[in-house]
Amino acid sequence: xxxxxxxxxxxxxxxxxxxxxxxxxxxxxxxxxxxxxxxxxxxxxxxxxxxxxxxxxxxxxxxxxxxxxxxxxxxxxxxxxxxxxxxxxxxxxxxxxxxxxxxxxxxxxxxxxxxxxxxxxxxxxxxxxxxxxxxxxxxxxxxxxxxxxxxxxxxxxxxxxxxxxxxxxxxxxxxxxxxxxxxxxxxxxxxxxxxxxxxxxxxxxxxxxxxxxxxxxxxxxxxxxxxxxxxxxxxxxxxxxxxxxxxxxxxxxxxxxxxxxxxxxxxxxxxxxxxxxxxxxxxxxxxxxxxxxxxxxxxxxxxxxxxxxxxxxxxxxxxxxxxxxxxxxxxxxxxxxxxxxxxxxxxxxxxxxxxxxxxxxxxxxxxxxxxxxxxxxxxxxxxxxxxxxxxxxxxxxxxxxxxxxxxxxxxxxxxxx
Numbered sequence: 001x002x003x004x005x006x007x008x009x010x011x012x013x014x015x016x017x018x019x020x021x022x023x024x025x026x027x028x029x030x031x032x033x034x035x036x037x038x039x040x041x042x043x044x045x046x047x048x049x050x051x052x053x054x055x056x057x058x059x060x061x062x063x064x065x066x067x068x069x070x071x072x073x074x075x076x077x078x079x080x081x082x083x084x085x086x087x088x089x090x091x092x093x094x095x096x097x098x099x100x101x102x103x104x105x106x107x108x109x110x111x112x113x114x115x116x117x118x119x120x121x122x123x124x125x126x127x128x129x130x131x132x133x134x135x136x137x138x139x140x141x142x143x144x145x146x147x148x149x150x151x152x153x154x155x156x157x158x159x160x161x162x163x164x165x166x167x168x169x170x171x172x173x174x175x176x177x178x179x180x181x182x183x184x185x186x187x188x189x190x191x192x193x194x195x196x197x198x199x200x201x202x203x204x205x206x207x208x209x210x211x212x213x214x215x216x217x218x219x220x221x222x223x224x225x226x227x228x229x230x231x232x233x234x235x236x237x238x239x240x241x242x243x244x245x246x247x248x249x250x251x252x253x254x255x256x257x258x259x260x261x262x263x264x265x266x267x268x269x270x271x272x273x274x275x276x277x278x279x280x281x282x283x284x285x286x287x288x289x290x291x292x293x294x295x296x297x298x299x300x301x302x303x304x305x306x307x308x309x310x311x312x313x314x315x316x317x318x319x320x321x322x323x324x325x326x327x328x329x330x331x332x333x334x335x336x337x338x339x340x341x342x343x344x345x346x347x348x349x350x351x352x353x354x355x356x357x358x359x360x361x362x363x364x365x366x367x368x369x370x371x372x373x374x375x376x377x378x379x380x381x382x383x384x385x386x387x388x389x390x391x392x393x394x395x396x397x398x399x400x401x402x403x404x405x406x407x408x409x410x411x412x413x414x415x416x417x
Contacts, residue, residue, distance in 0.1 A: 004031055006027055008024050008041070014048065014052050017041060017057075017060075018059065018060045021057060021060035021061075022060050022063060022064055024036075025060070025061065025064040026064070029072040032073045034073055034074065034076060035077070035078065036076070037079075037080050038057065038080065039079075039081075040079070040080075040086050041057065050086050050089040050090060050093075051089055054093035057079060058093070061077050075166050076162075120134075122134055164184075164194075164198070167193075167194060168184060171194060172186065173185060173194060174186060218275050218278050218279075220271065220274065221274075224267075224269045226269055226271070232269065232270040232272075232314060233270075234266050234268060234269070234313060235269060236264055237264075237265045237267060243265075243267065243412075244265050247356060247412055247414070248262055248414075251337050251356075251416075254336050254338050255338050257341075257416055261416050261417045262414065262416045263416055265412060265414050266412065266413045266415075267411070268410045268411060268412065270313060273315075273316045273410075276316070277358065277360070277406055277407075277409040280360060281295065281296065281360055284360055284362050284388060287362075287385075288362055288363060291363055293362060293363050293364070295360055296360055296361070297358075297400070298356060298359070298411075299334060299335060299356075299357050299400060300333060300334045300336070300337045300340035300354055301317075301334070301340055301343070301354065301355045301357055301410075302340040302341060302342065302343030302344035302352075302353075303343070303344065303345075304343065305345065305347075306347055306353070309353045309355075312355065312410050313410050313413065316405050316406070316408070316409075317331045317402075317408045317410070329370045329371060329403075330372075330389075330402050330403040331401065331405075332399055332400070332401050333399070333400050333402070333408070334398065335398050335399070336398065337354065339398060339399070346417075351416070351417055352415070352417065353413060353414065353415050354413075354414045355411075355413055356412040357410055358408065359400060359402060359407065360388065360407040360408070361388060361389045361391075361400045361402070361407075362387075362388025363387055364389045364391040364394070364397070365387045365390055365391070366390065366391065366394055367391060373386060373403045374386040374388065374389060374390055388402075388407070389401060389407070
């Protein structure tokens with residue numbers, strides 16, 4: 001979450017921007033903040049080239065790190081780019097300057113090795129006693145180790161690894177790469193300070209492992225003939241397929257569009273979206289035990305452009321792309337295809353498109369105005385619990401609005417004229 005906004009006066013030269021950036025980074029440090037996000041400064045109206053600004057920003061950050069010697073609060077500097085051309089140019093320039101590839105996990109933030117050697121002299125009455133004392137010291141040192149298993153290192157994020165390295169450098173502890181994983185060694189007081197960030201790493205890794213396990217355990221529809229590891233597939237159905245026949249019959253009966261006007265019916269096979277939908281469905285089934293309302297309905301959604309159509313089957317339903325409605329500011333689906341037909345817009349070839357969607361409507365309430373989330377259920381036992389969706393008519397619903405993107409899965413796409 002953004003805590004502060006720092007304004008920099010626009011400059012017309014690279015040297016001016018470098019000076020402004022250094023002042024900005026020092027101000028971030030003075031405020032005690034750990035991270036800062038920078039836009040592509042100087043590439044707009046001031047007319048400096050992306051290459052020049054990438055070099056300037058890189059050198060300013062590097063100068064800040066060298067001046068500060070790793071003692072400040074600022075540990076993360078991010079450059080935020082929204083233009084794909086800028087991304088390529090900035091990435092190329094910074095790679096050339098830093099002399100590293102994207103796969104490398106080192107950077108100019110790495111400091112010189114400042115570890116000191118401690119020699120312990122043990123005086124004892126016998127060699128056996130001295131050896132035992134040495135063993136006790138080593139055991140004590142080993143007991144202060146905190147580690148991350150080798151199996152986890154494959155999925156640890158770049159950010160967490162960078163945090164580990166920076167914290168280890170500041171505290172004077174050692175990262176040791178061993179056959180069974182990364183081990184962090186040092187004095188007890190310093191290891192205790194490392195424990196919090198290691199715990200966060202482990203929690204993140206465990207969540208990733210659980211997600212991967214969930215992907216393997218979720219059963220895909222048998223007609224898909226694919227696995228969770230596959231990418232999105234759009235499969236055109238044959239008119240002789242049972243799915244095609246059933247869907248075409250319902251579509252034509254509700255819209256009165258002649259069956260010969262159907263150009264194609266395609267099945268959307270997106271494992272990632274399906275996993276999200278499946279997980280949300282299980283969550284709602286547990287929350288709505290005892291409800292007489294169906295958790296899931298098959299509804300219709302008309303699309304106004306080919307771009308929106310493609311975005312839906314690749315990324316799912318985005319509430320920012322919603323159609324205007326007075327029932328709530330979410331994604332609206334129609335019970336009858338005839339209603340959804342009014343939202344279909346023909347392209348240059350005269351083709352229109354409509355989705356047949358699995359929607360988790362659950363328990364609904366009447367929608368009103370431009371609400372951004374369903375109203376509360378006013379449940380004294382669970383004050384935070386809300387309705388799952390809103391509708392236009394409680395006794396005879398014609399429209400449903402959902403407010404969570406994972407509550408809908410685009411099962412089929414019908415293209416027609």
